[in-house]
Amino acid sequence: MKVGIIGVGLMGHGIARNVLLHDGHSLVFLDHPGNQPVDELRGLGARACATPAALAAVCEVVILCVTGSAQVEAIIAGENGLISGLNPGTVIVDCSTSLPNSTLRMGAAIREAGGDYLDAPMTRTARHAHEGSLNLLVGGEAEVLDRVRPVLDAFTETVSHVGPLGHGHxxxxxxxxxxxxxxxxxxxxxxxxxxxxxxxxxxxxxxxxxxxxxxxxxxxxxxxxxxxxxxxxxxxxxxxxxxxxxxxxxxxxxxxxxxxxxxxxxxxxxxxxxxxxxxxxxxxxxxxxxxxx
CATH class of the missing domain: 1.10.1040.10 (N-(1-d-carboxylethyl)-l-norvaline Dehydrogenase; domain 2)
Structure with a gap:
């Protein structure tokens, strides 16, 4: 699948490398000064995008791995946000730790733009992200989760569907x-x-x-x-x-x-x-x- 990731920090770097190492997925990432060094990712075939909108335009799945709700909202609905470049059917997988009410608002905005949304926060540590053995708590529609499981399986040990959107967070x-x-x-x-x-x-x-x-x-x-x-x-x-x-x-x-x-x-x-x-x-x-x- 064509995958994008925003937030190549301690956790996001491990997620990104495992996506690239499994099943032939391609990967783009948002170029950001807060990223961990990305030489390994580039060596595995990843490339950078300048804005969330540019990233969304070339992806079927977009993984968010940022600090919290304020960052997620800016990435989705801000200037050059995901919404402005979103393709119909694109799935946003929010692995951040966010406020459930904000998640519901962002989910509604993505659906209005023609996409789908899952909140999929992580448990475990950066070591598990590097090893590809994170656990995800996923809220959202089961059918949407099934569509992106080939990507999630690349960096997880377990993926638990815990209920409707917002229940993950x-x-x-x-x-x-x-x-x-x-x-x-x-x-x-x-x-x-x-x-x-x-x-x-x-x-x-x-x-x-x-x-x-x-x-x-x-x-x-x-x-x-x-x-x-x-x-x-x-x-x-x-x-x-x-x-x-x-x-x-x-x-x-x-x-x-x-x-x-x-x-x-x-x-x-x-x-x-x-x-x-x-x-x-x-x-x-x-x-x-x-x-x-």
């Missing part, structure tokens, strides 16, 4: 609230343990043998014990954005968000102290007594 925000919430709680506990002089490996072993055993512990343990942050290259600022999106979704739904408010306060304090680009595992250090208040 809603579930991603629920997932990230639980995941980031667990890791923030664990980081605070690990910081207190370190302040008290508890050996890091002892803390990890006690948690792993009891109710603290979790994916959050697996991801933070390398930092707790060895100071290795690379197992989870996810910036605190991005985690804060996702929690704020979750809170906005909760407010729209009239849902309780007491715990989310606490997590947001902790992450906002870390970001305000200049740690926004630090990785989430580094909260273990940032939350210690001698770092930030």
């Amino acid at each position: 809603r579930l991603k925000l629920l997932h990230n609230f639980v995941s980031v919430g667990f890791m923030s709680l664990l980081a605070e506990a690990a910081a207190q343990a370190a302040d008290a002089g508890i050996a890091p490996q002892v803390l990890v072993d006690v948690l792993a043998g009891g109710g603290g055993a979790s994916a959050a512990l697996d991801r933070l343990a390398p930092y707790i014990v060895e100071g290795d942050r690379e197992g989870l290259p996810f910036a605190i600022a991005n985690a804060q954005k996702d929690i704020d999106y979750y809170r906005a979704m909760s407010e729209d739904a009239g849902a309780r968000q007491t715990i989310a408010d606490g997590v947001a306060t902790a992450l906002a304090a870390a970001a305000a102290a200049g740690h926004g680009q630090a990785y989430v595992p580094e909260l273990v250090r940032i939350f210690r007594r001698d770092d930030i208040a």
Whole structure:
């Protein structure tokens, strides 16, 4: 299939290389200063487009892998956006983490322009993107999903159809609230343990043998014990954005968000102290007594 991707960052680069390595798909990407180095992609046959409209004009499938709703809306409906170059039947696959209400608006705009829309946020990490083993939570019509499965299969381990349009992003925000919430709680506990002089490996072993055993512990343990942050290259600022999106979704739904408010306060304090680009595992250090208040 003729595939385009907008957002060749840590996750998007892995997606792009796997699309090129599987099943003879062609690929174009949006030329952007925020891209990771694209020499490998060009070597595999990818080429750059100057605008989203130019990219849409030569694609059957367009994958979006950008920061959030503001970026998605600008790419779709802004000047030289996808809508102005869209071919009938083109499928937009939004792998970003976005607000469900924005997703519904963008889906309606794409349908009015003759295309189709899927929200397909990712779980797992940049390593899994490079390996082609991401998991996708897909909202939208099953028939549209079936049309683009040959592309999605190139960079995923599982593709789960979770309901109508918007449900993918809603579930991603629920997932990230639980995941980031667990890791923030664990980081605070690990910081207190370190302040008290508890050996890091002892803390990890006690948690792993009891109710603290979790994916959050697996991801933070390398930092707790060895100071290795690379197992989870996810910036605190991005985690804060996702929690704020979750809170906005909760407010729209009239849902309780007491715990989310606490997590947001902790992450906002870390970001305000200049740690926004630090990785989430580094909260273990940032939350210690001698770092930030």
